[in-house]
Amino acid sequence: MKILLAASEVVPFAKTGGLADVAGALPLALEGLGQEVAVSLPRYKAISDSKFKLQRLKEDISYSVIGNKIKVYFIENDNYFNRDGLYGDKNADYKDNLTRFSYYSKRTLELLKEINFKPDIIHCHDWQSALIPVYLKTIYNDDPFYKNIKTALTVHNIGYQGIFAKEEFPKLGLDWSLFNIEGLEFYGKLNILKGGIEFCDIINTVSPTYSKEIQTKEFGFGLEGVLNKRRERVFGILNGLDYSIWNPEGDKFIAKNYSLGSIEDKYKNKEDLQKVCKLPAKLDVPLFGIVSRLAQQKGFDILADCFDTICKMDLQLVILGTGDLKYHLILQNMVRKYPKVVSLHLKFDDPLAHKIYAGSDMFLMPSKYEPCGLGQMIAFKYGTIPLVFKTGGLTDTVSQENGFIFDTYDKNELIKTIKKAIVAFKNKKKWRMLQTLAMQCNFSWEESAKKYLQLYAKAKS
Ligand code: ADP
Numbered sequence: 001m002k003i004l005l006a007a008s009e010v011v012p013f014a015k016t017g018g019l020a021d022v023a024g025a026l027p028l029a030l031e032g033l034g035q036e037v038a039v040s041l042p043r044y045k046a047i048s049d050s051k052f053k054l055q056r057l058k059e060d061i062s063y064s065v066i067g068n069k070i071k072v073y074f075i076e077n078d079n080y081f082n083r084d085g086l087y088g089d090k091n092a093d094y095k096d097n098l099t100r101f102s103y104y105s106k107r108t109l110e111l112l113k114e115i116n117f118k119p120d121i122i123h124c125h126d127w128q129s130a131l132i133p134v135y136l137k138t139i140y141n142d143d144p145f146y147k148n149i150k151t152a153l154t155v156h157n158i159g160y161q162g163i164f165a166k167e168e169f170p171k172l173g174l175d176w177s178l179f180n181i182e183g184l185e186f187y188g189k190l191n192i193l194k195g196g197i198e199f200c201d202i203i204n205t206v207s208p209t210y211s212k213e214i215q216t217k218e219f220g221f222g223l224e225g226v227l228n229k230r231r232e233r234v235f236g237i238l239n240g241l242d243y244s245i246w247n248p249e250g251d252k253f254i255a256k257n258y259s260l261g262s263i264e265d266k267y268k269n270k271e272d273l274q275k276v277c278k279l280p281a282k283l284d285v286p287l288f289g290i291v292s293r294l295a296q297q298k299g300f301d302i303l304a305d306c307f308d309t310i311c312k313m314d315l316q317l318v319i320l321g322t323g324d325l326k327y328h329l330i331l332q333n334m335v336r337k338y339p340k341v342v343s344l345h346l347k348f349d350d351p352l353a354h355k356i357y358a359g360s361d362m363f364l365m366p367s368k369y370e371p372c373g374l375g376q377m378i379a380f381k382y383g384t385i386p387l388v389f390k391t392g393g394l395t396d397t398v399s400q401e402n403g404f405i406f407d408t409y410d411k412n413e414l415i416k417t418i419k420k421a422i423v424a425f426k427n428k429k430k431w432r433m434l435q436t437l438a439m440q441c442n443f444s445w446e447e448s449a450k451k452y453l454q455l456y457a458k459a460k461s
Pocket of ligand 1: 291292375
C-alpha cells in the first residue's frame with residue numbers, strides 16, 4: 001500500500017507532544033511491514049539543513065530520509081513556518097494558525113501531484129491536517145489524479161479542535177455552503193477537526209476505550225454527536241511503545257540493567273533511586289513513582305486532596321513533573337511536611353524519568369481522562385506495577401492481572417487502591433506474579449502498525 005502520513009509534528013524533527021512520537025514511529029513500522037510510506041510536515045525554524053541533512057526538491061520543498069527510504073517532505077513558507085514555536089509562543093497561539101495549516105494542507109496535496117506520488121491513503125492527525133480530507137472532496141474532487149485517494153484521521157486528544165471565528169472562513173478558499181451543520185460549522189464558529197471528521201473516510205483515536213468515550217457528552221468536548229453519527233467508521237488503536245528506548249535490559253540511564261530473568265537486579269535501581277532522591281534506604285517500603293505533567297487531567301486534583309493521607313502511609317513517593325503552578329505549590333508544601341517520604345523534582349528530566357521507572361515498585365497514574373497513555377506501558381516493561389483510574393487507554397492496558405485499577409474517580413477510591421497495593425506488595429510471591437505478567441505485556445509499534453493497515457483497508461472499502 002502507498003501511504004502518506006500528514007502531521008504537524010514528527011519525531012525527530014519537531015515535537016510538542018505524543019502526536020510527534022506516533023508520527024515518527026508509525027512510518028518506520030509500516031515500512032517494516034513492506035509498505036511504501038512518505039511523510040509531510042511544515043518546515044519550522046528549528047528544522048535545520050545541517051542537523052537533518054535536508055535535500056532540496058523544489059524552491060519551497062525540501063526533504064530528508066528516515067528508515068530505509070521514507071521521504072519526509074518539508075513544506076516551506078518563511079511567512080508561516082520560519083518561527084520558533086510550532087503553534088504559538090509562550091503567551092498565546094499564533095493568530096494566523098488557520099491560514100498556516102490550511103496552506104500546509106493544500107500544499108501537501110499539490111505536492112503529491114507534482115511528484116506523482118498517488119497514495120492509497122493519506123493518514124491525517126489532529127486538526128492541523130484535518131483540512132486535507134475536506135479539500136480532497138471539494139476543490140480537488142474533479143481532478144482525476146486525486147480520484148480514489150482515501151483518508152484516515154487520527155484524533156489524539158479531542159480537547160484540541162482548531163476552533164476559529166466564522167469571519168475567518170473565507171481564508172480557507174471553500175464555498176460558504178460548507179459552513180453548515182453537516183460541514184465545518186460548530187455553534188456559529190468554524191471547527192476544523194469537525195470538518196475532518198465529516199469528510200474523512202475513517203476516523204480513529206489512540207485507544208479503543210477512548211474511541212467510545214469521545215462519543216459521550218462527558219468526554220466528547222461537543223463533538224460527540226458528530227462522532228456518533230459516524231460511529232460505524234470510528235475505531236481505536238493503541239499507540240505503540242519504542243522498546244529501543246524503554247527497555248531495562250539496555251537502558252543507559254539506570255544503575256543496573258535487568259530483565260524478567262534477572263529481576264532481583266531491579267532492586268539495585270531502587271537503592272540507587274532512594275540515594276539520588278535522598279530517601280531512607282529501605283527495600284521493604286513500597287516506593288511509588290510519578291512521571292507526569294502536573295495537570296488536572298493527570299489526576300492531580302484528587303491526588304492533591306489526599307496527599308496528606310497518602311504520605312502518612314508506609315510508603316515512599318518520588319514525583320517528577322512540571323505543569324500547573326497550583327500543583328507545584330501543593331507538592332512543595334508536601335515535601336516540607338514529609339521530607340522522609342516525598343522526593344519532588346519539578347522539571348523535565350529524561351534520565352531521571354528512566355531511573356524512576358526502573359527504581360519504583362509502583363507507578364501512580366490516576367488520570368481523569370487518558371487518550372492512550374505511555375507511562376503505564378513503560379512501567380510494565382520495567383516490572384513497575386501501574387496504579388490507575390479506569391479510563392481511556394488505561395482501561396485497555398491495565399487490569400487486575402498486571403496492575404491496580406479503580407473505577408470511580410474519587411479520592412477515597414484512590415486511597416483504598418493504594419492501601420490494597422501496599423498489602424499486595426508485602427506478599428512476595430503475589431508481587432512476583434504481577435511483575436511477571438506486567439513485563440510480558442507487548443505494546444510494540446509493529447502490532448499497532450498491523451492494526452493501522454487493517455484500518456486503511458477499511459477506509460478503502
Ligand atoms: P501525555 O498526556 O503527557 O502525552 P503520556 O503518558 O502519553 O502523557 O506521555 C508522557 C511521556 O512524557 C512519558 O514518556 C513520560 O515518561 C514523559 N514525561 C512526562 N513528564 C516528564 C518529566 N517531567 N520528565 C521526563 N519525562 C516526562
